[in-house]
Amino acid sequence: MLIKRPADIPASEITPRDLFDDRRRFLQQAGASLIAGAALWHGVPDNARAAATRLSPLASSPFSTTESQTAYKSVTTYNNFYEFGTDKEDPARNADKMAVRPWTVRVEGLAGKPRTFDIDDLLKLAPLEERIYRLRCVEAWSMVVPWVGFPLSALLKQVDPLGSAKYVEFVTHYDASIMTRRQILNWPYTEGLRLDEAMHPLTILAVGLYGEVLPNQNGAPVRLVVPWKYGFKSAKSIVAIRLHEKQPATAWNQSAPQEYGFYSNVNPEVDHPRWSQASERRIGELRKRPTLMFNGYAEQVASLYQGMDLRKHY
Numbered sequence: 291m292l293i294k295r296p297a298d299i300p301a302s303e304i305t306p307r308d309l310f311d312d313r314r315r316f317l318q319q320a321g322a323s324l325i326a327g328a329a330l331w332h333g334v335p336d337n338a339r340a341a342a343t344r345l346s347p348l349a350s351s352p353f354s355t356t357e358s359q360t361a362y363k364s365v366t367t368y369n370n371f372y373e374f375g376t377d378k379e380d381p382a383r384n385a386d387k388m389a390v391r392p393w394t395v396r397v398e399g400l401a402g403k404p405r406t407f408d409i410d411d412l413l414k415l416a417p418l419e420e421r422i423y424r425l426r427c428v429e430a431w432s433m434v435v436p437w438v439g440f441p442l443s444a445l446l447k448q449v450d451p452l453g454s455a456k457y458v459e460f461v462t463h464y465d466a467s468i469m470t471r472r473q474i475l476n477w478p479y480t481e482g483l484r485l486d487e488a489m490h491p492l493t494i495l496a497v498g499l500y501g502e503v504l505p506n507q508n509g510a511p512v513r514l515v516v517p518w519k520y521g522f523k524s525a526k527s528i529v530a531i532r533l534h535e536k537q538p539a540t541a542w543n544q545s546a547p548q549e550y551g552f553y554s555n556v557n558p559e560v561d562h563p564r565w566s567q568a569s570e571r572r573i574g575e576l577r578k579r580p581t582l583m584f585n586g587y588a589e590q591v592a593s594l595y596q597g598m599d600l601r602k603h604y
């Protein structure tokens with residue numbers, strides 16, 4: 291995500307800067323691999339990283355893409371988690387300060403059985419699956435990430451959404467003692483989905499990646515993943531989920547409503563006011579590739595938006 295503040299990098303410089311960072315990372319990895327004598331990218335985990343807790347057993351999912359996966363190292367060091375800083379490397383440096391146990395998630399609002407879940411109970415709600423999804427940031431870079439998680443619908447069903455519930459709001463953790471105090475966005479970071487989007491089988495709560503517990507910088511202990519929407523919809527480190535009758539406010543929409551709409555479906559035909567959304571650069575690659583409608587998930591989700599003007603509802 292990019293914001294209109296003088297301290298931020300002008301949109302025109304984003305691609306070169308990202309490219310530079312990526313090339314530097316590529317060279318570092320290439321150097322490391324010469325020493326280690328092994329390839330360190332494209333799905334081959336980096337042996338040097340600290341041993342994280344493995345999650346198993348994991349069911350595979352028919353929704354997974356077979357495209358090559360973005361290196362673990364890139365997935366966990368090229369992050370947006372503005373509470374921990376706006377540079378891509380900041381979350382990996384700073385998010386360790388966040389304690390992810392004990393942790394609870396309140397599910398409340400228009401529910402017959404509102405309930406607060408302890409994170410360890412939440413993890414047992416449904417069988418864990420590996421979901422290899424494309425993640426497409428509004429900044430026009432993308433990744434392929436093997437998430438571990440389960441459908442959000444499994445959690446929502448537990449609380450009996452009332453008939454009047456039409457939207458779901460996600461509220462994330464904010465702690466000024468370990469996160470930025472700069473009002474980059476209205477903290478806590480919030481996001482929202484329509485209830486039918488939230489119940490869609492592609493929408494998951496992720497608790498891990500690459501078969502391991504989610505690193506803090508990726509939104510531990512639980513984050514949303516909605517693969518047909520821009521990355522900013524995937525709220526990290528969720529503490530509350532609220533069912534609403536009316537469309538809830540979202541952090542990015544509040545900060546720049548003309549740039550970030552409520553829907554934020556990946557759409558190559560609707561440009562961001564300051565740059566094109568027609569193509570993207572997959573992290574780890576130098577050449578751009580065309581962006582696909584609904585991030586390539588049109589077959590599964592296009593029907594949710596039948597009859598809607600997606601230029602208006604961007």
Ligand SMILES: Nc1nc2c(c(=O)[nH]1)N[C@H]1C(S)=C(S)[C@@H](COP(=O)(O)O)O[C@H]1N2
Pocket residue numbers: 291365368369370371372373425426427428462463479507508509520521522523524525526527
């Ligand atoms: N709480 C919180 N969640 C967040 C963000 C954030 O700044 N704070 N950034 C969003 C954006 S813009 C993107 S692209 C994704 C990035 O997820 P990743 O770092 O795991 O790739 O997280 C999203 N979730």
Ligand SMILES: [Mo]
Pocket residue numbers: 291370426427428429520521522
């Ligand atoms: Mo993003």
